[in-house]
Amino acid sequence: MNITVIYNPAAGGGREALLCRFVAELERLNARVTLYHTTGPNDATRYLQSREDQGDCVVAVGGDGTTNEVLNGIAPGVALGVFATGTANVLAKELALPKKPEAAARVVVQGKSVMITPARLNGRRFIMMCGIGYDAWVVDAVDLGIKERFGKLAYALSMLSQIRRYGEQRYRVAVDGRPLDCFSAIVTNGKHYGGSFVLSREANILRPQVQVLLFQKPGVRFLLRCLTALLFGRMEQMDGVASLRAEQVTISCETGDEPIQADGDPAGRLPADIVVDPEPVPVRVADTFNS
Numbered sequence: 081m082n083i084t085v086i087y088n089p090a091a092g093g094g095r096e097a098l099l100c101r102f103v104a105e106l107e108r109l110n111a112r113v114t115l116y117h118t119t120g121p122n123d124a125t126r127y128l129q130s131r132e133d134q135g136d137c138v139v140a141v142g143g144d145g146t147t148n149e150v151l152n153g154i155a156p157g158v159a160l161g162v163f164a165t166g167t168a169n170v171l172a173k174e175l176a177l178p179k180k181p182e183a184a185a186r187v188v189v190q191g192k193s194v195m196i197t198p199a200r201l202n203g204r205r206f207i208m209m210c211g212i213g214y215d216a217w218v219v220d221a222v223d224l225g226i227k228e229r230f231g232k233l234a235y236a237l238s239m240l241s242q243i244r245r246y247g248e249q250r251y252r253v254a255v256d257g258r259p260l261d262c263f264s265a266i267v268t269n270g271k272h273y274g275g276s277f278v279l280s281r282e283a284n285i286l287r288p289q290v291q292v293l294l295f296q297k298p299g300v301r302f303l304l305r306c307l308t309a310l311l312f313g314r315m316e317q318m319d320g321v322a323s324l325r326a327e328q329v330t331i332s333c334e335t336g337d338e339p340i341q342a343d344g345d346p347a348g349r350l351p352a353d354i355v356v357d358p359e360p361v362p363v364r365v366a367d368t369f370n371s
């Protein structure tokens with residue numbers, strides 16, 4: 081098996097020792113490995129697009145942002161592997177991928193492929209989720225220095241700093257053409273969010289549809305109730321939260337320069353045009369993964 085390993089040395093504050101163990105195990109399993117260290121944002125995508133032969137599998141070693149950039153550069157038919165060394169690693173939770181480097185390498189070489197349908201936000205693929213409103217403000221306001229040193233704490237601090245703004249901005253959404261309003265929205269491909277929290281029980285990453293969660297009531301109290309419900313995996317059931325399955329979603333707002341987040345990183349500004357990608361991607365998972 082020929083494997084390209086894309087390592088983001090900035091993800092999760094750097095995990096060089098884990099990378100070495102991961103690559104050593106791949107080689108012990110007779111894989112031929114080409115290793116690449118990324119140098120900055122979008123370098124993974126650029127590097128992959130410049131490679132004529134990416135091998136049988138490209139493994140993203142980093143967080144969801146690294147996987148996103150690999151996904152946007154991977155050639156059709158080449159399998160995507162993930163060794164999660166980032167901060168939140170939501171995709172790894174969704175696919176029940178092992179944390180230990182040796183076990184993660186065995187999944188890549190000895191596991192199976194499942195077909196996952198990403199979605200496209202303004203033309204660029206995302207694999208887990210994108211969001212506008214509160215969700216995007218939090219990602220936009222994360223202090224990268226704190227994130228590098230203290231990981232998820234940076235998100236918690238950013239969440240606190242943005243709470244007061246919730247409800248100020250109203251967004252217009254079209255879910256498969258149906259017009260709706262909201263004060264925040266998350267378009268998710270999978271069930272998990274922010275790590276191991278369950279955002280949507282309705283979502284299914286193996287299905288060629290996304291789940292759209294619309295937060296339709298204003299007010300800080302409503303947001304706090306939503307965040308509490310998220311801790312218990314019950315946000316989708318809340319009065320004021322609409323959860324809809326869709327193939328195409330557009331989101332816009334009349335005023336302001338509003339950010340969007342995709343797979344946990346800033347992803348441009350509104351308007352957002354989100355469509356399910358017609359080309360599914362083979363992704364390596366454990367043999368025991370229930371598909």
Ligand SMILES: Nc1ncnc2c1ncn2[C@@H]1O[C@H](COP(=O)(O)OP(=O)(O)OP(=O)(O)O)[C@@H](O)[C@H]1O
Nearest residue numbers: 090091092119120121143144145146166167168169
């Ligand atoms: N050499 C580099 N130096 C700085 N940033 C980089 C480098 N290579 C890639 N990046 C950027 O780092 C960003 C963050 O990486 P990533 O999202 O994978 O890790 P994380 O934020 O720690 O994890 P998670 O998304 O799971 O919370 C990526 O979006 C990528 O653009």
